[in-house]
Amino acid sequence: MISKFLASQLRQPSGWFGKQIISRVLNRDNAAMNKLALRMLNLESADEHVLELGFGGGYLLKNILKKPGVKTVSGIDISPEMVDFCRKRFASDIEIGKLKLKCSSKVDKDFCDHKFTKICTVNTIYFWSDVKQTLTQLHQILEEKGSLVICFNCKGFLQKTTLPKHGFEVYDNEEVKYLMHDVGFKNIKWIMNSEPKEQFICIAGEK
Numbered sequence: 001m002i003s004k005f006l007a008s009q010l011r012q013p014s015g016w017f018g019k020q021i022i023s024r025v026l027n028r029d030n031a032a033m034n035k036l037a038l039r040m041l042n043l044e045s046a047d048e049h050v051l052e053l054g055f056g057g058g059y060l061l062k063n064i065l066k067k068p069g070v071k072t073v074s075g076i077d078i079s080p081e082m083v084d085f086c087r088k089r090f091a092s093d094i095e096i097g098k099l100k101l102k103c104s105s106k107v108d109k110d111f112c113d114h115k116f117t118k119i120c121t122v123n124t125i126y127f128w129s130d131v132k133q134t135l136t137q138l139h140q141i142l143e144e145k146g147s148l149v150i151c152f153n154c155k156g157f158l159q160k161t162t163l164p165k166h167g168f169e170v171y172d173n174e175e176v177k178y179l180m181h182d183v184g185f186k187n188i189k190w191i192m193n194s195e196p197k198e199q200f201i202c203i204a205g206e207k
Helices: 002-011 015-029 031-041 059-066 080-089 091-095 131-140 173-182
Strands: 048-053 070-077 099-103 116-122 142-153 186-195 198-206
Touching: 031 059, 031 116, 031 142, 031 186, 031 198, 048 059, 059 070, 059 116, 070 080, 080 091, 080 099, 091 099, 131 142, 131 173, 142 173, 173 186, 173 198
Parallel strands: 048 070, 048 116, 070 099, 116 142
Antiparallel strands: 142 198, 186 198
16 A cells, blocks of 8 residues: 555655655655756757656756756646645746746647757656657657657666556666657667666657
8 A cells, every 4th residue: 555655656746745755755866867867958058948747846947947058948747736846946937937837747739839959857757648649749849959858767677666566667778769769769879877776767869
């Protein structure tokens, strides 16, 4: 019961526990993955428009917003509690129009009122109902030469936990690489972190 509850909270943080506990857990436990995602985003141009899918407690959002060349940031998250948490946390960025947040379980094209130079998502791919369709939608809302960065825990690592029993679909880098290539991404590269306690992959592809 406890493992099922924790898995549901990791998928969609909710209630007091989600807002006060899971938001901090996500920020702490995903720190290394978020840092690598930020590096692979390569936010060095002077006119970056970035989307994060599944921003959780806002660790990566905070660091994206700090980059001097970033003009706008958008975020989509399934959890109303996380959206509310980050709306309060980043109220000043929202007020000046630099940040826009949306509570949604899917890529909402109506929310995306322009195309993005970069898109990133950390530890969300396990919950996509149709991975190929979601990748196709992300490809469509990227500018030409724009890039997508996906970070996730390795299949072998997650299979040693109870999470796959509670709705986590697990993938290896070759499966994700194949799907990205199939929908049109090119110049795909990846970095794998194989430390015992943090076995994850970050894959980047270009439109």
